[in-house]
Amino acid sequence: MTDIGATPIGEKVMQQTGNTILITGGGSGIGQELARRFHDLGNTVIVAGRRIEALQETIAGRDGMHALTLDIDSAEGIADFAERLLAAHPAVNVLVNNAGIMRFEDASAGRDLADAEATVTTNLLGPIRLTNALVDHLKSQAGSAIINVTSGLAFVPLLTTPTYNATKAAIHSYTVALREVLKGRVEVIELAPPAVQTGLTPGQESRPGYQPLGEFADEVMALLALEPTPAEVMVPRVAFLRRAEVEDRFDDTLVQLNAFATAARNG
Ligand SMILES: NC(=O)c1ccc[n+]([C@@H]2O[C@H](COP(=O)([O-])OP(=O)(O)OC[C@H]3O[C@@H](n4cnc5c(N)ncnc54)[C@H](OP(=O)(O)O)[C@@H]3O)[C@@H](O)[C@H]2O)c1
Numbered sequence: 524m525t526d527i528g529a530t531p532i533g534e535k536v537m538q539q540t541g542n543t544i545l546i547t548g549g550g551s552g553i554g555q556e557l558a559r560r561f562h563d564l565g566n567t568v569i570v571a572g573r574r575i576e577a578l579q580e581t582i583a584g585r586d587g588m589h590a591l592t593l594d595i596d597s598a599e600g601i602a603d604f605a606e607r608l609l610a611a612h613p614a615v616n617v618l619v620n621n622a623g624i625m626r627f628e629d630a631s632a633g634r635d636l637a638d639a640e641a642t643v644t645t646n647l648l649g650p651i652r653l654t655n656a657l658v659d660h661l662k663s664q665a666g667s668a669i670i671n672v673t674s675g676l677a678f679v680p681l682l683t684t685p686t687y688n689a690t691k692a693a694i695h696s697y698t699v700a701l702r703e704v705l706k707g708r709v710e711v712i713e714l715a716p717p718a719v720q721t722g723l724t725p726g727q728e729s730r731p732g733y734q735p736l737g738e739f740a741d742e743v744m745a746l747l748a749l750e751p752t753p754a755e756v757m758v759p760r761v762a763f764l765r766r767a768e769v770e771d772r773f774d775d776t777l778v779q780l781n782a783f784a785t786a787a788r789n790g
Contacts, residue, residue, distance in 0.1 A: 537710050537752040538666045540565035543614040547595060547653065548622030550577030552721030553672065556740040557619065562588050564744075569612055571604065572622060595622050595649035596641070605656035616664035618657055620650035620694075621672040625723050630685045639686040646690035651697065661709050668710040670756075671698045675717045675764035679776050681784055691715075702754060710752060714743065717760035718787075732787045734760055 544561050548554035549570025558581055562568045570581050571593035578590035591607060594600045608615060623646045626638040650671060661667040676684065677691035695713060702711035718733040727733060742758040757765050767776035 536750045537668045542617045543567040544617040545569045545615050546619040547571045554621040555581045556736050560744050596644050601652045616667040619670045625687045627683045642686040647693050670712045673715045675761040679764045679767050679780050682781050714756040
């Protein structure tokens with residue numbers, strides 16, 4: 524059984540160096556920060572996303588970093604991307620499903636569901652499709668791994684982002700299943716960030732109370748260096764959400780989380 528958050532329980536070790544790592548959403552925020560740190564450790568890193576200028580900025584001045592455009596909302600686009608990726612980088616052995624969007628929605632009344640549908644397409648169908656396009660290749664590679672970026676909100680929902688929470692909870696579940704069916708062939712890791720200062724939502728980059736991006740990335744890299752690799756990479760700040768149910772404080776945590784988020788957004 525998967526322990527929650529603290530103890531490394533993976534059976535294998537993800538190598539720290541010498542991998543060829545694809546990171547979606549590598550042109551900004553968490554993806555950009557992790558991409559550079561993986562590269563600093565001596566890995567080849569490919570960043571993917573829609574904005575080529577953002578990707579170019581991530582890789583600027585770094586040999587062994589590469590940029591490829593990807594729109595993860597498009598099934599055909601993903602198929603085409605996988606072909607381009609494997610032609611240019613046949614040694615790719617680590618997939619980091621990081622690209623995502625977060626939209627605020629008021630689910631208390633009937634509404635236009637465009638944001639909900641976009642969220643499901645990007646955050647849920649995107650990683651499922653991209654993993655599907657690459658899983659057979661990953662199985663053929665040594666030391667292969669899939670890292671799925673979920674969220675603390677997979678475990679306790681923010682009331683203003685109902686579809687976002689639901690997609691992250693779904694990817695948590697998908698990751699658990701994938702880990703079991705790929706056991707012994709591909710290491711499957713979940714990375715669930717807490718609230719981190721990035722441009723994911725307007726104003727979030729400098730929001731007080733959110734974890735500074737550099738500090739978050741330091742903690743993630745330290746957890747990924749543990750042996751064996753944790754099945755769930757959970758920095759200390761996210762344990763409050765990840766462990767809410769098991770510590771029998773879910774209802775209180777739901778109230779506290781939403782009060783914190785409202786206060787943080789209102790400054
Ligand atoms: N920051 C937080 O507080 C937090 C907390 C929990 C979980 N997370 C998760 O962490 C991940 C990274 O988010 P972030 O905070 O770093 O925000 P971010 O800076 O907005 O990064 C999101 C990235 O996803 C890419 N993306 C969005 N739609 C895409 C599409 N259709 N195709 C390809 N790429 C797409 C964006 O690049 P393009 O626009 O160039 O395509 C962008 O680089 C997300 O999955 C997010 O849900 C973040």
